[in-house]
Amino acid sequence: MAPLLKDELDIVIPTIRNLEFLEMWRPFFEPYHLIIVQDGDPTRTVMVPEGFDYELYNRNDINRILGPKASCISFKDSACRCFGYMVSKKKYVYTIDDDCFVAKDPTGKDIDALAKHIQNLLCPSTPLFFNTLYDPYQEGADFVRGYPFSLREGVPTAVSHGLWLNIPDYDAPTQLVKPRERNGRYVDAVMTIPKGSLFPMCGMNLAFDRELIGPAMYFGLMGDGQPIGRYDDMWAGWCVKVICDHLGLGVKTGLPYIWHSKASNPFVNLKKEYKGIFWQEDIIPFFQAAKLTKECDTVQKCYISLSQQVREKLGKIDPYFTKLADAMVTWIEAWDMLNSKDSKDSKEADANGKLKGK
């Protein structure tokens, strides 16, 4: 059997290291095309194991392809990965961190995380009413008594958020308080996050439908020259969830697990997160209250409307949010530049990847 969606999915990997971690993923990833976004020093050579089909972009490539619009892509932060979402020409994207390995299910079998994400994305979501037996479309499950029949078709799934065994995705304070905590609990479930409920989206093990939600998957301004880090995926998740709720799209979380191998340094993390710990107390109520009008009928329009609200409401908290609102607009311009049908830039991006493997 051919690998599912072989020609419709790109795997996006941000890295500052060599990519030996791909060896462990070879049986699962080798049929797919990889988009590697090299962070940090562009003169450094990233080693990619033999046999993988990939294109690689470093900072010079990003600057050349986007020109002045490259300012919206973060530097020295894994937030740079969203450039990969933008240059992909596929319907689906899976993104994974280079310190994530293949996890085992409780029977000891290797988990094909990508296959499970694809299954999640190809199955509808049920954000309008909670199903107590979790994913009703799964083999051996269904909608329970009392679930309205009119809602059983579900809605298209835009996002599949996978979890992590071993090192959990904790913030710096929790890492500091519980340095030895490991996640060993394998929860055998996928569920839809209900409409109206925000969640902390982690970018470590994440798949999405670019056509449905791609332009909202902006990982913000983080890292080099910015007052904050480690909120890139969170920011994207809050924007994505508000827009999915508005457009009637689903967000799933749960399976599949990957094995997260090493905890990042909690002291470094605290420095990066410091302002975010305060800011998120305002950001969450902001997103909970954000309104999108009927006129916002595309992801781009929704996103531009959110950027205006960010400027207006969060701009008061710190000038950073005004910069971020600008960058959100730039991101959409850059996205449309590379993704408009038969655009010149879009074709150039294809030709401009610094390195192509295989």
Add this chain to the structure above:
Amino acid sequence: MAPLLKDELDIVIPTIRNLEFLEMWRPFFEPYHLIIVQDGDPTRTVMVPEGFDYELYNRNDINRILGPKASCISFKDSACRCFGYMVSKKKYVYTIDDDCFVAKDPTGKDIDALAKHIQNLLCPSTPLFFNTLYDPYQEGADFVRGYPFSLREGVPTAVSHGLWLNIPDYDAPTQLVKPRERNGRYVDAVMTIPKGSLFPMCGMNLAFDRELIGPAMYFGLMGDGQPIGRYDDMWAGWCVKVICDHLGLGVKTGLPYIWHSKASNPFVNLKKEYKGIFWQEDIIPFFQAAKLTKECDTVQKCYISLSQQVREKLGKIDPYFTKLADAMVTWIEAWDMLNSKDSKDSKEADANGKLKGK
């Protein structure tokens, strides 16, 4: 160690059979007080295994204790169980069906469902923001990165909704279509149902805090003389969730599992559910849109306000809902009659149980 909450929890069991199923639960239930609500023919004697501490109420008892207000308690339907919630004098209630047995966890160990419910109830809930690692208060888990610190205290838990292995809680159409489907998936998680999201609450394996939410746990008018059945727990769940959301209380679902031994007859069920299948299409949007004002600062006031909205909005669908709205008011009157401090009736109810065991 003494059993948790031994003197603060009643187990409510509705039955038309003998209660041999208690034998299997003996190690877990024997320390607790049982309230048995006998449905159907009151002259029939329900056999209760030796050694259990119980009081039993049949229809004659209910009529004597509540007088004309007994009209709000259903007959020939497990909805009669809510009478047990009303006469309980304890802070917590656990209710279970008499065809539910002890389930085993994946290691083969008997699950003490009651102990897990108690743990769920004594731990806070997190309805305001989704935690991707499920219950953050559990051993080995916590709040993940991006979870606002101001929300980590959680809110008091009012309801713990447990699940079922073997026979899943399906409606008649699903039973008819999938007669052989069994639930074998043990999902090792407890989660809070987010604020604003309704769910199908099943009464088979359910615990709640009477003081926090008791007066909303009305199982409606079902069975004998009513146009509908098998929506008793659903109705309670919708009311409870709307009120919990308004009062800042939590509802959890997931663990513990019980073993549900036998599927009810799908043809009989279809007859009972028939009108409900249509009605729930209007009932769900009704509850999703229901509004409670600031003045509704007790469960009783919330419930009376809901009854008015039911009369006004759902009364148009069928005269049944006008009757139900009346019964909702009667229920609250009866609740307050039996539960007001030092009320005469409340003391009488204590003395009037037809049978007391042990």
